[in-house]
Amino acid sequence: MDDNRGSSLGTVTDEELLQAQAELWNHVFAYTKSMSLRCAVELGIPEAVHRRGGSAPVSDLIADLCLPPSRAPYLRRLMRLLAHAEPDAAYGLTLLSRLLVSAPGAGQGLSPFALAMLHPIVVSPSMSLASWFRAADGTGEARVAFAALWAVAKEDREFGAAFNDAMACDGRFVMDLIVRGDRGAGDLFRGLTSLVDVGGGSGSAAKAIAAAFPHVNAASWRLELPHVVASVPPGDGGVEFVAGDMFEHVPKADAVLLKWILHGWGDEECVRILRRCREAISTREAGGRVIVMDLVVGSCPADARATETQLLWDVMMMGVVGSPERDEREWSKIFDDAGFSGYKILPLLGIRSVIEVYP
Numbered sequence: 001m002d003d004n005r006g007s008s009l010g011t012v013t014d015e016e017l018l019q020a021q022a023e024l025w026n027h028v029f030a031y032t033k034s035m036s037l038r039c040a041v042e043l044g045i046p047e048a049v050h051r052r053g054g055s056a057p058v059s060d061l062i063a064d065l066c067l068p069p070s071r072a073p074y075l076r077r078l079m080r081l082l083a084h085a086e087p088d089a090a091y092g093l094t095l096l097s098r099l100l101v102s103a104p105g106a107g108q109g110l111s112p113f114a115l116a117m118l119h120p121i122v123v124s125p126s127m128s129l130a131s132w133f134r135a136a137d138g139t140g141e142a143r144v145a146f147a148a149l150w151a152v153a154k155e156d157r158e159f160g161a162a163f164n165d166a167m168a169c170d171g172r173f174v175m176d177l178i179v180r181g182d183r184g185a186g187d188l189f190r191g192l193t194s195l196v197d198v199g200g201g202s203g204s205a206a207k208a209i210a211a212a213f214p215h216v217n218a219a220s221w222r223l224e225l226p227h228v229v230a231s232v233p234p235g236d237g238g239v240e241f242v243a244g245d246m247f248e249h250v251p252k253a254d255a256v257l258l259k260w261i262l263h264g265w266g267d268e269e270c271v272r273i274l275r276r277c278r279e280a281i282s283t284r285e286a287g288g289r290v291i292v293m294d295l296v297v298g299s300c301p302a303d304a305r306a307t308e309t310q311l312l313w314d315v316m317m318m319g320v321v322g323s324p325e326r327d328e329r330e331w332s333k334i335f336d337d338a339g340f341s342g343y344k345i346l347p348l349l350g351i352r353s354v355i356e357v358y359p
């Protein structure tokens with residue numbers, strides 16, 4: 001194993017690299033915390049917590065603030081992020097509500113200051129989580145609005161190129177760790193004779209797997225949307241591209257890789273994708289499995305900073321794409337609903353995990 005990355009840094013271990021990546025995300029998504037605080041203030045949460053004597057379960061907040069009941073799981077996520085930084089979540093919220101509602105001498109507290117300083121223009125252009133929370137129950141229009149924002153961003157050529165670069169860069173980063181196998185991840189692809197990388201993007205992950213594991217190389221595909229396939233030169237990286245839609249059909253193979261796919265979709269869509277994957281893979285006895293690379297919220301309980309990064313991702317995904325990250329219980333439910341018989345979570349990628357899901 002060659003652990004020495006770059007002479008100026010001396011020896012950098014895989015663990016440190018993963019920590020550095022999490023730290024980078026903490027900075028990148030720092031605005032998510034401000035966005036969440038603004039949302040809480042706009043919704044009147046500090047006042048509601050204050051009226052309830054300093055603490056209130058989410059169900060009470062939903063009722064007190066007349067928010068649609070369907071928003072309860074999302075409000076729980078928002079409060080989870082806001083409360084996380086405090087050693088004692090309830091105490092932290094009490095303090096926050098005191099500060100914002102009744103700071104001594106401030107008369108009306110500091111809410112107006114927080115609102116001004118956390119104005120959407122400062123925090124995040126054209127995005128108001130609070131209006132999403134207030135949106136009428138069951139309409140889903142806010143999700144559509146966020147999805148539309150996301151789509152506009154993706155249509156922006158500069159953003160599109162940056163997004164694709166980011167994905168390709170992550171594919172190389174993760175696969176380098178896995179392929180070198182220092183963390184026991186090398187076993188993931190052992191024994192497989194074929195693999196489909198569903199939503200494989202630029203293909204950096206599939207290419208790394210094909211190069212490192214020639215037995216998989218014999219029959220590997222990347223399934224991508226037709227316009228993505230059309231944009232890639234033929235013969236790129238020795239991994240064949242297949243144009244298609246993962247909701248309709250996944251080509252047959254021993255295993256399917258879903259790297260950073262499912263966290264972008266709601267539960268129903270995930271179950272549909274996973275059903276197609278289940279139809280595609282070999283039996284469990286023959287080594288068939290779906291390899292999910294995604295975040296399992298709560299997978300690093302002893303590391304408060306890592307957990308914070310997970311919660312930032314959670315609220316960021318909830319706000320931008322409308323689909324939050326999942327904890328183990330939530331993952332387990334969608335695997336069950338898609339007809340899988342079991343799964344194993346391997347916390348191999350820092351704040352992200354590899355989940356092997358068995359037919």
Ligand SMILES: C[S@@+](CC[C@H](N)C(=O)[O-])C[C@H]1O[C@@H](n2cnc3c(N)ncnc32)[C@H](O)[C@@H]1O
Nearest residue numbers: 167171199200201223224225244245246259260
């Ligand atoms: C977040 S990117 C992940 C890319 C890659 N797996 C990675 O981790 O770098 C999601 C990918 O899914 C692809 N995708 C979206 N909808 C799809 C569909 N219905 N069928 C196949 N691929 C799809 C997108 O084109 C995009 O490349």
